Amino acid sequence: RIKKISNLENLKNLDVLDLHGNQISKIENIGHLSELRVLNLARNLLTVVENLNGLDSLTELNLRHNQVSAIKDVDTLPCLQRLFLSFNNISSFEDILCLADSSSLSDITLDGNPIAQETWYKHTVLHHMMQLRQLDMKRITEEERRMASIAARKEEERKRESHRQTLLKEKKRLTIGNIARQWEIQQNRIALEASLSKDKENEPCQINGSDAYVFPEESRSLDTILSSTVQGLSVLESHLVEVEGDTLGLYGAGALECLDRNWSVQTAGIIATVSFMFIEFDEIVQVLAKLKAKFPNCVHLKFKETNLVALQQFSALAEMHRMEQLTVDPQGNPVVNFTLWKYYVLFRLNHFNLQKINGVKVTENDIVKAERLFGILAYVASSELPHYRMLSLFGESRRKQFHYLLEGKGKKSGAGSEESDNRRSGGESTARAMLNYMTKDFHMEKLE
Template sequence: MIPGKYRTNPGRITPSNVNCGLHLVIQTSSVPEKNKVRFEQIELRLTKDSSFHNRLLQHDIEKNYSSRQGDHVYLGSSSMPSFPVLHRSSEEKILYSDRLTLERQKLTVCPVIDGEEHLRLLNFQHNFITRIQNISNLQSLIFLDLYDNQIEEISGLSTLRSLRVLLLGKNRIKKISNLDNLKSLDVLDLHGNQISKIENVSHLCDLRVLNLARNFLNDVDDLNGLSSLTELNLRHNQITSVRDVDNLPCLQRLFLSYNNISCFEDILCLADSNSLSDITLDGNPIAQESWYKHTILQHMMQLRQLDMKRITEEERRMASIVARKEEEKKRESHKQTLIKEKKRLTICNVARKWDMQQNRVTSGPSSSQDGKDSDVPSQDTCQLNGSGTCVYPEEPGSLDPVISTALQGLAVIENHLVEVDGDTLFLYGSGALESLDRNWSVQTAGLVTTVSFTFIEFDEIVQILPKLKIKFPNSLHLKFKETNLVMLQQFNALAQLRRIDQLTIDPQGNPVVNFTLWKYYVLFRLSHFSMQKINGTEVTQNDMIMAERLFGILAHVASSELPQYRLLSLLGEVRKKQFRYLLEGKGKKSGVVSEENNENKRLGGENTNRATLNYTTRDFYTEKLEEIKEKKKFCKTYIHDLVKEAAEINMKNESLQKLWPQMFIELVRDAVIEIRNKNSYMKLCLQRITDTK
């Protein structure tokens, strides 16, 4: 029965025929402050017992028995001086033969009740009784009311096997116990006590109503066996979680108001109950959440009332819509979680391969210079931004397959990762550089202003800088993390970009940062970019002046030592024209130098001296060496063939000079012999002519 639903007078018992049985509503009242009456109601349905039913009707139990001063009884002394003995007149016994009311009698102990073995209802409300005793002979008792006493322990009830209703509300009981023989119990009211745990009730298979409101319960469990329980009142406790409720097949009403339940997971078992129709959760932290009502209705579609309010079809429909949206959010969140996990594992894998590569490099002759950095990931785990460790995946395809539909803008391969997050393009692993060749949308490419390189050799990055300038024209900020920047000369390669406003060199994996003057060299070499920040620090005019003082002479020496053809090969078309102009002497006129500087600034180009400071990667240098070797080999072969051919011609000429005199004499002799007979010679010539035709 829902608290506060009925407004009958306190103590009144109202019978009515319900479901072919006796329907009783018993209300017990207390006056805690300023005459405010609060009710803890208990619903009782007794199977129809004709004799008891008719007797109650005949005695007009609609009368408010609490308004009487009690039955006309006499409490005399017994042979045991500590217990009073109860005596009723014969008229009282006839009029109220099966019930006895002793409320508000200031009793401190239960009196001895002799000759009343036929009693079925016994009321000790509002006394000072501390212990249940002297009622073991009342074996026909089905209703025992000890509300508002000072009882500390449940005892003295083992013989009352017929007891159906036991009301022990507002006492001092700390533990549920000694109910083993009360297997017929239908209603158990223990509200307003000091009970901290639900226990010793699993054998009460006929119990329908259990009231444990206003106790000290923290958890709800151990409810197995209460197969007939239809109503459970747990209001005003300190409950944080509920379990085993789904194992109660007949439970219809559950009152959990004013507890400490904060999330739906703490009462998840309620969603598995098929019988619950009424539930209250008001007064809990969970009831303050925006998703509270929709979530409850989504998981408990069979509910008729929530927090004492009937649920409408419109509320169910809205809950279904909200639940669908929440489910979509959860799926999306799940996808994003999987993506993040896959990303984390991929980065760990890239870090491991980078570590193995660096170990191979440092294990050679130069290993004594650097050694292994303690912050570099090991082969078993890797550290990401100092936030935690991760284990490398054994199988890259072992994650949830739903991730495949969520990998938009994120290319995950075993040894590299490419990700666009906001305006930043993240590249992990050397394989990520190949992504620059794919067809990037104009919108995505235009949004990228920062490019971050991690676990990639700088020499490999140099080779894709021209592509970077074309694919991402708005990239103004470069970040290098674990890129093996080891010497100042490598910064020369950045001059081929269109523009750089910011440069970030992470000390982790970039030994060049240990050089004291590295920032000044960057400012000097890339002065045509007018850089604004280096490693998050603003660049000042004094920094630019200091950079020029430190490295200005270096550029002058480098340019003066280069031959003209080499210098021209390093300059662009505009610079070549300017350089030729200077070489012709025309640039010596006054004002030409300043005009050149102005032109440099206008075009945003490099200074001629600085342009001579370039960087050639090891791979490029190796390729050049191979190319030079091939050219040398070709030239050597070509010259060898020429010399051989010339030698053969010379030998032939010398042989001809030796043989020619003899050959000439033989030719003259043969000709004279041939034309000696003129007629024969003519016939021979005509014959040759005829044969040729």
């Protein structure tokens, strides 16, 4: 069997060359056959179609049953009309892209290739080779061309949308990374200021008869480094607002400004979960009233990297309209390290009838345990607090209820009755209201 094309130098007027059924692995030494009309290389060992320049009269090229995976130079054949590529290894349109540039090609076969198994195969080929009359030995109708054009447009739109989504995801990743770095810098700054403040309180101390202190230049240089880092990051967005399904994601303190926007009734009504990341919890507290008004169907709050450090901070959530789930990520929320934090939440936000905390279903035993752990504490707090101070903590409706209790009109019903009434009306009990909200800074001052 023939393994190499050779010894054709003197056959310049050759019309048909049939070399099918051999072991030829490369097309070569035929560029001088300018009169050749038909070339049959079926059932050989070809992997790449190339070196076809100079075959200016070639009208038919048979390459069936080879191992072809890539095609080159076919678009340079000015008279090629029929190309047979059945049963090869062509797996993508990019492998045969040069065929789209051929203006003379009218018949082509690609059946038996991996590409022919793709759903987009026919539409893509017809869209890029508008001049074709037959594909895989079947005549192409005008309706098929029209459908191919429509399908190709949809595919292009899908690719554009996919590309757009990829860009958006990358932008989101970079933005969140930037917000996270700014948050870290902010936390480092706070820690530095606290450390310097502590050092100042301990000054002066005598070392060999002289005062030792932190040189202003040292603290200034560090502050300059932090500031320059923030400026370098500000090229990217410093906050992100994202609506995904029924979840509103807020990243960075600037994202809280979105609560001042005019949201459509439909979008606002869909939001069931609000997720906060890289925002001080005490800043979130200031917009809870807006959150409640803007998203009436919100039943799930999520906190991550929000500096929840004290149990009393959870008390601020009592002003929400309703809440069925609460998720507090351990990352950036030291309060989760307290063993009893969940029970405090259950006790303090008892009027919400919470269903889940951190994805775990709340049981009746959890509620009983919370009552036992914190019920006495709340009772003591409410008993020892002067009436005028207690009244200052209540809203108007709670003041009226408290006066009612003081006058003895509610004594017969008892504390249990008050508790059940509050549960039914969605309000919090008097004792629980005594465990009021405390900011992180106030908590840290108390610790000092």
